[in-house]
Amino acid sequence: MNENAESGSRVAARLERLRELELPGEVFTGDVARRLEEAVSRGDILEWWRSLLDGRRDGRSPKTLFFYLHVPFCRSRCRYCQFDSIVAADGFAITRYIGDVQAEARRFSRALGRVGVTSVSIGGGTPSLLDPNQIDRLAGVLFDGFLDLPAGAWFSVEMNPDTTTPAKVAAFIRAGADRFSLGVQSLSRLALKRAGRAYPGFSSLRSAVDAVRSQSAGARAAVALNLDFLAPLSGETPESLADGLGRALELEPDSVTLYRYQPVQQQGRLVEPGPMPFEEASRALIKAGMPAGYPVFVETRTSTILMRETPDSLRPRYDQHPDFPASVMAFGPFAESHVYGRGIYRTEFGRDGGLVHVGTRVDDGYECRSHAARLVAGMRPIDTGEFERRFGVEFRARFAPELELMRELGKVDVKGEMIVPVFGDRAEAGLFAGLMFDDAILERIARLYAGD
Numbered sequence: 342m343n344e345n346a347e348s349g350s351r352v353a354a355r356l357e358r359l360r361e362l363e364l365p366g367e368v369f370t371g372d373v374a375r376r377l378e379e380a381v382s383r384g385d386i387l388e389w390w391r392s393l394l395d396g397r398r399d400g401r402s403p404k405t406l407f408f409y410l411h412v413p414f415c416r417s418r419c420r421y422c423q424f425d426s427i428v429a430a431d432g433f434a435i436t437r438y439i440g441d442v443q444a445e446a447r448r449f450s451r452a453l454g455r456v457g458v459t460s461v462s463i464g465g466g467t468p469s470l471l472d473p474n475q476i477d478r479l480a481g482v483l484f485d486g487f488l489d490l491p492a493g494a495w496f497s498v499e500m501n502p503d504t505t506t507p508a509k510v511a512a513f514i515r516a517g518a519d520r521f522s523l524g525v526q527s528l529s530r531l532a533l534k535r536a537g538r539a540y541p542g543f544s545s546l547r548s549a550v551d552a553v554r555s556q557s558a559g560a561r562a563a564v565a566l567n568l569d570f571l572a573p574l575s576g577e578t579p580e581s582l583a584d585g586l587g588r589a590l591e592l593e594p595d596s597v598t599l600y601r602y603q604p605v606q607q608q609g610r611l612v613e614p615g616p617m618p619f620e621e622a623s624r625a626l627i628k629a630g631m632p633a634g635y636p637v638f639v640e641t642r643t644s645t646i647l648m649r650e651t652p653d654s655l656r657p658r659y660d661q662h663p664d665f666p667a668s669v670m671a672f673g674p675f676a677e678s679h680v681y682g683r684g685i686y687r688t689e690f691g692r693d694g695g696l697v698h699v700g701t702r703v704d705d706g707y708e709c710r711s712h713a714a715r716l717v718a719g720m721r722p723i724d725t726g727e728f729e730r731r732f733g734v735e736f737r738a739r740f741a742p743e744l745e746l747m748r749e750l751g752k753v754d755v756k757g758e759m760i761v762p763v764f765g766d767r768a769e770a771g772l773f774a775g776l777m778f779d780d781a782i783l784e785r786i787a788r789l790y791a792g793d
């Protein structure tokens with residue numbers, strides 16, 4: 342039996358095992374390692390980062406390193422929320438949070454020195470719940486002696502329109518922010534009511550946009566403004582969505598991003614999406630954009646981004662996300678970090694209220710498999726040349742038995758450098774994405790779902 346035949350039979354057995362396990366389709370579409378977490382020590386984490394930063398210096402590790410700060414507070418919880426946040430926006434909770442971030446930054450800078458990052462983003466939760474003094478303090482914690490962000494690099498902040506003020510925008514701009522994303526989600530009163538989210542009114546959105554515009558005028562660098570929408574929400578009709586998008590575009594943001602609502606379980610209840618297919622919502626956005634002077638759009642599996650013709654100085658920044666291979670250094674409760682080829686971990690509140698980390702080690706082989714799985718799950722053509730440029734391995738050689746099996750079953754067509762998936766639906770794509778992992782990972786996942 343030659344090596345490929347042996348591998349082929351092992352891969353066929355893995356597919357049988359996957360079918361038998363009947364895992365939920367989404368298991369293999371994200372970062373599988375997130376599901377394999379165990380307690381990891383700060384020492385482990387700092388060692389992973391030290392090794393990655395050493396590797397960056399001599400070219401063994403990817404250069405791209407995003408820094409993400411999670412602000413985990415919200416005024417109230419929206420019923421559809423897919424993010425980790427708590428309703429605890431009193432002064433004490435925020436002061437304690439800033440203290441935790443400061444302690445973490447000190448530990449990191451003591452162990453690692455200054456860390457050069459390629460972009461910064463602040464999300465949540467609701468970063469606009471911080472007051473200007475708190476924003477100044479956090480900026481000092483991050484940038485005085487810890488992070489280095491090159492001039493012109495992307496620094497984005499998510500804001501809620503109803504808590505955005507000129508003073509807060511000015512504080513973020515002082516910290517270096519050059520992109521604001523206002524979370525509108527919908528301008529339909531009914532859709533927001535069903536989502537359990539306050540309807541701040543269009544005038545509140547206009548004030549928030551004015552706050553960003555007025556403070557941008559005095560900024561050293563150009564500041565971009567994006568508006569986020571979410572679809573399909575229950576209660577949103579094609580007419581109300583088109584109306585909301587049209588009114589939002591009248592405010593002349595640089596871009597509008599429409600995210601696909603992925604139903605989530607909230608306190609045991611599934612918050613159902615509205616009946617409108619996301620593709621229809623996406624078409625409504627593109628249609629509204631054309632006459633309003635937004636001819637550029639980018640569609641991905643999870644979002645559609647509409648842009649107007651921006652000055653050349655702004656345009657490249659829209660293309661920076663998500664860069665890959667990349668690492669993510671994330672601070673704050675619920676934040677997820679990825680030390681490329683070393684480990685993946687999440688920060689959580691421990692029993693005593695302090696921060697602890699859970700995660701798992703990964704290696705370069707895992708990174709390659711994980712990326713292949715996401716490509717398969719995404720049901721988009723796989724560019725093998727691009728894969729080789731990123732991972733230094735030829736996709737067809739690296740995944741020869743997996744590819745052969747999928748081809749035999751009529752699940753992919755190979756057209757030159759491109760591999761075109763022909764899956765019936767996302768659940769089937771998720772099943773075949775699982776095939777890209779090795780047996781050891783599969784069995785760890787199986788144990789997890791069996792509740793061991």
Ligand code: SF4
Nearest residue numbers: 415418419422465466
């Ligand atoms: S404001 Fe955003 S992060 Fe907070 S609960 Fe609503 S959707 Fe979630």
